[in-house]
Amino acid sequence: MSKKLTSRTQDYSKWYNELVVKADLAENSAVRGCMVIKPYGFAIWEKMQAELDRMFKETGHQNAYFPLFIPKSLFEAEEKNAEGFAKECAVVTHYRLQNDPDKPGKLRVDPEAKLEEELVVRPTSEAIIWNTYKNWIQSYRDLPILINQWANVVRWEMRTRLFLRTAEFLWQEGHTAHETKGEALAEAELMNNVYAIFVENFMAIPVIKGLKTESERFAGADETYCIEALMQDGKALQAGTSHYLGQNFARAFDVKYVNKEGKQDYVWATSWGVSTRLMGALIMTHSDDNGLVLPPNLAPNQVVIIPIYKNEEQLEEISNVANGIMKELKSKSISVKYDSRDTFRPGAKFAQHELQGVPLRIVIGPKDLENNTVELARRDTLTKSIVALENLAETIESLLNQIQKEMFQKALDFRDAHITNVETFDEFKEILDTKGGFISAHWDGTSETEDRIKEQTKATIRCIPLDNIEESGLCVYSKKPSKRRVLFAKAY
Amino acid sequence: MSKKLTSRTQDYSKWYNELVVKADLAENSAVRGCMVIKPYGFAIWEKMQAELDRMFKETGHQNAYFPLFIPKSLFEAEEKNAEGFAKECAVVTHYRLQNDPDKPGKLRVDPEAKLEEELVVRPTSEAIIWNTYKNWIQSYRDLPILINQWANVVRWEMRTRLFLRTAEFLWQEGHTAHETKGEALAEAELMNNVYAIFVENFMAIPVIKGLKTESERFAGADETYCIEALMQDGKALQAGTSHYLGQNFARAFDVKYVNKEGKQDYVWATSWGVSTRLMGALIMTHSDDNGLVLPPNLAPNQVVIIPIYKNEEQLEEISNVANGIMKELKSKSISVKYDSRDTFRPGAKFAQHELQGVPLRIVIGPKDLENNTVELARRDTLTKSIVALENLAETIESLLNQIQKEMFQKALDFRDAHITNVETFDEFKEILDTKGGFISAHWDGTSETEDRIKEQTKATIRCIPLDNIEESGLCVYSKKPSKRRVLFAKAY
Numbered sequence: 001m002s003k004k005l006t007s008r009t010q011d012y013s014k015w016y017n018e019l020v021v022k023a024d025l026a027e028n029s030a031v032r033g034c035m036v037i038k039p040y041g042f043a044i045w046e047k048m049q050a051e052l053d054r055m056f057k058e059t060g061h062q063n064a065y066f067p068l069f070i071p072k073s074l075f076e077a078e079e080k081n082a083e084g085f086a087k088e089c090a091v092v093t094h095y096r097l098q099n100d101p102d103k104p105g106k107l108r109v110d111p112e113a114k115l116e117e118e119l120v121v122r123p124t125s126e127a128i129i130w131n132t133y134k135n136w137i138q139s140y141r142d143l144p145i146l147i148n149q150w151a152n153v154v155r156w157e158m159r160t161r162l163f164l165r166t167a168e169f170l171w172q173e174g175h176t177a178h179e180t181k182g183e184a185l186a187e188a189e190l191m192n193n194v195y196a197i198f199v200e201n202f203m204a205i206p207v208i209k210g211l212k213t214e215s216e217r218f219a220g221a222d223e224t225y226c227i228e229a230l231m232q233d234g235k236a237l238q239a240g241t242s243h244y245l246g247q248n249f250a251r252a253f254d255v256k257y258v259n260k261e262g263k264q265d266y267v268w269a270t271s272w273g274v275s276t277r278l279m280g281a282l283i284m285t286h287s288d289d290n291g292l293v294l295p296p297n298l299a300p301n302q303v304v305i306i307p308i309y310k311n312e313e314q315l316e317e318i319s320n321v322a323n324g325i326m327k328e329l330k331s332k333s334i335s336v337k338y339d340s341r342d343t344f345r346p347g348a349k350f351a352q353h354e355l356q357g358v359p360l361r362i363v364i365g366p367k368d369l370e371n372n373t374v375e376l377a378r379r380d381t382l383t384k385s386i387v388a389l390e391n392l393a394e395t396i397e398s399l400l401n402q403i404q405k406e407m408f409q410k411a412l413d414f415r416d417a418h419i420t421n422v423e424t425f426d427e428f429k430e431i432l433d434t435k436g437g438f439i440s441a442h443w444d445g446t447s448e449t450e451d452r453i454k455e456q457t458k459a460t461i462r463c464i465p466l467d468n469i470e471e472s473g474l475c476v477y478s479k480k481p482s483k484r485r486v487l488f489a490k491a492y
Numbered sequence: 493m494s495k496k497l498t499s500r501t502q503d504y505s506k507w508y509n510e511l512v513v514k515a516d517l518a519e520n521s522a523v524r525g526c527m528v529i530k531p532y533g534f535a536i537w538e539k540m541q542a543e544l545d546r547m548f549k550e551t552g553h554q555n556a557y558f559p560l561f562i563p564k565s566l567f568e569a570e571e572k573n574a575e576g577f578a579k580e581c582a583v584v585t586h587y588r589l590q591n592d593p594d595k596p597g598k599l600r601v602d603p604e605a606k607l608e609e610e611l612v613v614r615p616t617s618e619a620i621i622w623n624t625y626k627n628w629i630q631s632y633r634d635l636p637i638l639i640n641q642w643a644n645v646v647r648w649e650m651r652t653r654l655f656l657r658t659a660e661f662l663w664q665e666g667h668t669a670h671e672t673k674g675e676a677l678a679e680a681e682l683m684n685n686v687y688a689i690f691v692e693n694f695m696a697i698p699v700i701k702g703l704k705t706e707s708e709r710f711a712g713a714d715e716t717y718c719i720e721a722l723m724q725d726g727k728a729l730q731a732g733t734s735h736y737l738g739q740n741f742a743r744a745f746d747v748k749y750v751n752k753e754g755k756q757d758y759v760w761a762t763s764w765g766v767s768t769r770l771m772g773a774l775i776m777t778h779s780d781d782n783g784l785v786l787p788p789n790l791a792p793n794q795v796v797i798i799p800i801y802k803n804e805e806q807l808e809e810i811s812n813v814a815n816g817i818m819k820e821l822k823s824k825s826i827s828v829k830y831d832s833r834d835t836f837r838p839g840a841k842f843a844q845h846e847l848q849g850v851p852l853r854i855v856i857g858p859k860d861l862e863n864n865t866v867e868l869a870r871r872d873t874l875t876k877s878i879v880a881l882e883n884l885a886e887t888i889e890s891l892l893n894q895i896q897k898e899m900f901q902k903a904l905d906f907r908d909a910h911i912t913n914v915e916t917f918d919e920f921k922e923i924l925d926t927k928g929g930f931i932s933a934h935w936d937g938t939s940e941t942e943d944r945i946k947e948q949t950k951a952t953i954r955c956i957p958l959d960n961i962e963e964s965g966l967c968v969y970s971k972k973p974s975k976r977r978v979l980f981a982k983a984y
Contacts, residue, residue: 027627029558029559029620029624030559030563030566030620030623030624031559031561031562031563031611031620034559034560034561035559036556036557036558036559036624037556037557038556039554039555039556039639042554042555042556042557043554043555046555062531062534062535063531063534063535063538064528064529064530064531064534065528065529065534065662066521066528067521067522067523067526067527067528067660068526068613068644068646068660069523069526069582069660070523071522071523072589072599074522075589075599076597076598076599079597082589082599086588086589086590086591086599087588087589087590088587088588089587089588089589090561090584090586090587090611091584091585091586091587091588091589091601092582092583092584092585092613093583093584093585093586093601094582094583094585095580095581095582095583095648096578096579096580096581096583096648097564097567097574097578097579097581097583097612098578098579099578105568105571106568107564107567107568107574107578109583109585109610118601119523119582120589121560121584121613128521128522128523131522132521132522132528135519141835147531151644152560152643152644154560156587156588168559168560168561170557343633
């Protein structure tokens with residue numbers, strides 16, 4: 001059905017782009033920078049959504065929906081946030097098209113239907129949401145507000161790549177309001193932890209939890225928590241962020257509450273989000289030169305059954321066996337597809353399911369009928385074995401659990417092997433050019449040093465890890481004293 | 493917590509607006525015509541989504557996601573569709589803001605960041621989707637394509653009302669591609685039936701299935717199936733539509749396939765959608781002067797338990813009983829909330845849960861502790877009874893089923909009592925002005941007659957019911973011969 005993928009060593013970036021398209025995950029659209037998420041890719045995203053949504057609700061959050069548009073006057077109210085996003089805003093200026101008098105059959109913007117105030121298509125929703133919260137909050141009894149929204153957002157990026165950086169993307173954005181600084185900080189850290197648990201346990205991707213430096217923070221935040229993952233090419237990917245917004249938005253939108261002592265104060269805020277970018281992280285962490293490798297938790301089909309037969313009679317016998325297996329698997333909530341299409345040969349089916357990352361493949365042929373066996377192939381290790389039909393569902397259930405764990409362990413081993421402590425800037429540059437990955441180095445805490453390192457190496461500080469131990473040292477660049485190491489890397 | 497609602501007889505429209513806001517379903521936002529869907533309203537919408545999504549998947553559909561924006565040149569490709577929506581399009585013309593040189597701290601559209609081609613914010617997605625399908629379809633093997641999308645859409649309506657007509661709304665839109673006309677027609681009818689089953693069984697709202705007349709059809713459709721419901725004020729509400737699009741979009745976007753005989757033909761299409769408008773139908777079908785009345789299937793909390801106590805000791809005893817009830821209800825997947833807030837008096841809690849339409853209220857007081865009973869109150873009938881604690885979960889389970897059925901029956905009786913056969917235009921006008929509801933009348937089949945009736949009465953043909961029997965008669969307006977009755981009504 002498709003030629004082989006470019007290999008990762010040959011051209012990692014090309015491998016990624018080809019894989020996304022050939023595995024039917026997504027494709028570019030007629031709109032610059034906007035993608036079409038195809039049914040197979042969307043089914044994976046739906047599984048992520050369902051699990052995250054469950055976790056959000058379990059931690060006391062409710063969903064709601066706020067407008068797509070932000071009037072310019074609200075958008076500019078929180079200055080840093082506005083400044084951070086102004087350069088990549090899609091702006092609605094008119095509300096009507098009309099027939100173009102010069103071009104029959106064509107339309108043009110109706111010059112008389114110009115909006116009095118331009119509307120920004122939300123790049124993030126703090127402004128419209130805090131303008132709304134203003135009316136919802138009077139006293140401490142109205143707090144906390146713990147709301148999440150699943151939505152599309154638009155950031156007019158100049159260089160786009162499917163899932164990793166697109167002009168429109170899908171995400172969730174949590175927006176919470178609290179009585180105290182402590183509560184807001186705790187919420188921001190809690191949600192960063194929720195993300196870490198989700199990405200590690202569900203997506204089988206190890207992450208490092210940390211804080212962003214000031215220059216890498218979300219525009220309008222006082223502190224940004226993040227989870228950072230490592231891709232197979234040695235580049236880091238920010239998988240999720242959770243922002244402590246202090247009272248910045250409360251001040252910008254004048255959101256005050258009366259506390260238990262009857263005093264007025266501005267409300268404390270957080271916001272946090274993950275996006276379809278996680279699809280990129282998923283692909284680049286686990287996949288190989290044969291295509292996608294999906295952890296069982298995220299696979300739309302966890303098992304595929306393929307019959308090999310020479311005549312109708314054999315097919316019927318095999319189908320009977322397959323139906324029995326499917327029934328048992330479904331009773332264990334394992335998703336399974338029987339691929340008995342007669343328009344494709346087995347080899348083509350193998351290739352397709354391999355490309356699409358189905359974790360387990362069962363092949364049933366005439367020999368298997370005789371021996372009461374099936375052939376079981378693992379997508380992640382590309383290993384095959386002959387397995388008894390008896391207790392097959394139990395075998396598969398435990399194998400799927402094992403795959404989920406082993407995929408995480410493999411990614412963790414790779415990640416841990418790619419964290420390198422360096423002491424000098426020469427070492428820094430050498431490691432970055434040869435091995436890549438995270439570089440753990442002392443930093444003097446200044447933006448100047450951060451900027452220079454970035455200019456000279458393209459590496460940025462991915463995070464100040466939360467679990468770092470205090471350790472005296474000298475900045476890898478300026479040689480000034482430093483109290484802890486931070487993680488540098490080139491990043492997506 | 494809130495003053496009484498305006499009554500329905502006093503001012504139906506005001507009653508609706510107040511109810512939506514006071515029951516915490518939605519509110520107007522700072523963006524003209526766009527609403528904020530609040531957590532309680534969104535929880536109801538999520539229940540609708542989950543059930544519809546399940547039904548779509550059961551009928552073989554998959555979800556996907558297409559861009560928010562439609563380049564103008566694609567938007568105008570299908571002429572009728574473009575003409576139908578051009579007047580209400582939000583149009584993105586620029587992709588950047590900059591500091592306004594004349595107004596410090598303010599932003600303005602960057603005149604140098606004008607898009608070469610304007611982008612229409614999707615009012616519906618046929619254009620962008622058929623432009624995509626073009627690349628997905630070569631032969632009959634690629635068909636059918638059965639895709640649904642959950643999305644936000646924007647139609648710049650001049651007069652808006654929460655849920656019923658908003659500039660931005662949430663919906664799902666199915667877009668399918670088929671080999672034959674027969675298949676496409678069958679799909680359009682199937683999905684209209686799915687909508688009917690959902691709205692009747694899940695929302696407890698009776699509907700009439702029918703076809704739209706040519707002038708009421710979706711712009712670009714050859715036939716529009718619909719389901720029509722009747723609101724308590726005697727006005728009709730279109731609850732869902734399913735369009736047979738013929739080959740119109742295939743021709744506009746040049747989407748051809750090679751059939752089994754090796755011949756090329758244009759692909760046949762359908763599209764179908766329901767939206768957050770259904771929330772309006774839900775509210776206006778069942779609610780009363782005390783507030784929202786929710787069918788158990790859609791209630792975020794199906795049961796609320798309220799303790800009445802004089803001291804901490806009593807509260808503790810009541811809480812023990814309540815916890816036991818909750819455990820049993822949850823094991824039956826019945827959602828329940830224990831409202832033990834000490835910041836509100838019981839009366840205020842009763843009013844709030846009544847306003848928010850919780851189907852069943854359990855009150856536990858000191859007397860109940862003595863007698864092993866609880867007080868059970870139905871929201872739909874406003875009736876109360878003392879019920880034994882023994883087997884309470886079973887009692888509640890069957891009562892919830894009963895409420896669901898009785899709410900449907902009540903709405904059906906009302907609807908059926910408001911379908912009036914008329915033979916003369918005087919009768920037509922009189923019924924419309926006095927009783928309202930659906931008027932079943934003969935019609936000569938011409939748009940002229942339809943238009944004149946609309947001009948003179950504001951009533952439109954809601955549908956040509958699918959189950960109508962052929963019956964000779966004379967058009968209620970023109971007195972020309974007619975073969976069947978159609979349903980007229982004033983409509984939302």
